[in-house]
Amino acid sequence: MSHKRHARLGVLAGVAAASIAVMAVFTGSGAGAPTRASMVPYKDMSITYGSADDAVALFKTVGDAMVADGTKLGMKITRFDNALDGPTALRNAGLMVQDKPTVAIDWNTVVGVGNAVGAQFTRAKIPCLAVNQQIAGCHWFNLSNEAMGLGAAAVMDPVAKARGWNGHNTTIVMSIAAANGTEVNNGPRYFYIRTAKFLPYFKEVLPTQITAETTTIGGTNGIQINCLSTIDGAYAAAKNIIPEIPKGNNILLYGSDDDCDQGAYNALVQAGFGKRILTGGLGAATNGMQELRTNPNWIVEGALFLQDWAPYVLSEAVAIANGVTPPPLTAAPQVMITKSNVNTYYKGNNVILLPPLVADNRYLAKYGILQKFGKIEGLNS
Helix, strand or coil: CCCCCCCCCCCCCCCCCCEECCCCCEECCCCCCCCCCCCCCHHHCEEEEEECCCCCHHHHHHHHHHHHHHHHHCCEEEEEECCCCHHHHHHHHHHHHHHCCCEEEECCCCHHHHHHHHHHHHHCCCCEEEECCCCCCCEEEECCHHHHHHHHHHHHHHHHHHCCCCCCCEEEEEEECHHHCCHHHHHHHHHHHHHHHHCCCCCCCCHHHCCCCCCEECCCCEEEEECCCCHHHHHHHHHHHHHHCCCCCEEEEEECCHHHHHHHHHHHHHCCCHHHEEEEEECCCHHHHHHHHHCCCEEEEEECCHHHHHHHHHHHHHHHHCCEECCCCEECCCEEECCCCHHHHEECCEECCECCCCCCCHHHEEECHHHHHCCECCCCC
16 A cells, blocks of 8 residues: 555644524524524625645645625635744734734644734634634534544454453554544544543553653553654654564554544554454545445544535634634544445545534534535535
8 A cells, every 4th residue: 555645634622613693792602592584794794714734635735615695695715824833824914914814714733832822812802613622702612522532442342352352452543643632633632531441451541641742551462653743753653663563463553634644554564463453544635535445454433524615614703703702622524334324425536425413512503504505414505
C-alpha cells in the first residue's frame, strides 16, 4: 500500500445542525420553543469566514459551500484563508474585525494562537463562531472526538473479545497528532479507555493520564505514536515502535484521523502483523472508505460529513445573530459507519443521507437552512 504524504485536517474535534426559526433570546436545546423566521433578515447579515486552508481540497470544499449557500440565502460572505498558519490566522482575524461582520466564523487550526485570535473579536465586540478548534471567547461548532473513539471501540471490542484478545496478547496502538491539542486526540484516548474496561488484563487509566507525551501504558498494553498529521508521519512513527511490540501480539489500532490510521496500519502490515490487526478510521476520507469497503481488518469508520458542514455552521451563525446562546459545543453530524450500514449514508464516496439531529444541535433546525441544503434523517423538508 502507498504511504504517500497526505495533507490532513490537523483537526478533528466536534460539530452542528439547523432548520426554521428561533426566539430572540433562547438557551438550551430548543425543544418546544416557539418558532418563527430569523428576526435578522438574511440580506442584512454579513459573515466573514476564515477557511482552515484552501489549498487542502476538503477544506476548500467547506469554504466553497459556505460562500455558495450563504449567497443563496442573501447573506454577504467574505472569505479568508488561514493556510494552516498561526500568524496568517491572526492577521486574518484583524481583517475580519475591520469588516465589522454580523458574525465572524473562523476555522483556526493552530491551537497556540486561539487566545490571541479570540481577543481581537472580543475587543471589537464582534460575535464569533469557532469551527473545529476552540477560540477564546467564541461559540464552538465541532464534532466530538471522544464519541468517535468510544463508538469505534464499541464496534471493535466485541470482535476482539470473540477472538480471545486481551491484555496478555494484544497491544493497542494509538496514532495521534500531538500538536493539535487534547480534543483532536480524544478519539484514540477514549478508544483505549473503553477497550481497557471491556477486555481483560489491560491496565485501566483515567483520560487525563493519557497526554500528548504518553508513549506507553502498562508495558505493551498501549503504545502511542505521533503521526504528525500525515500518512508518512504515521508510517515512520509506527515503524519505530514495531520492535517494542511482542511479535505474536494482536493489534488494536485507532488514529485521530484516517491518515494517522492508514500510515500506521501500512507499517504494521509490512511488519507481519497482517490478519492480527483490527482497526477503524475517523473522517470517512477516500482512503478510509476504500479500506472499510474492501479490507476485512478495517471494520469501522467514523463519518463526520465535513463537506456538509456549511449549512450547520451558517445556521449557528444565524442563531447567534438572533441572540441565541448556543450549547457549549454545537454538535456536528457524525455517525459510526460499518460494512453493514455504509450504503445507507454513502453512494461510493458521495453522501446521500446525513444522520439525525441530536440534543446539542437540534436547536439549529429552526431556520430552514438545513432543510434547504441537506438531507437529514428524520428532518422533514
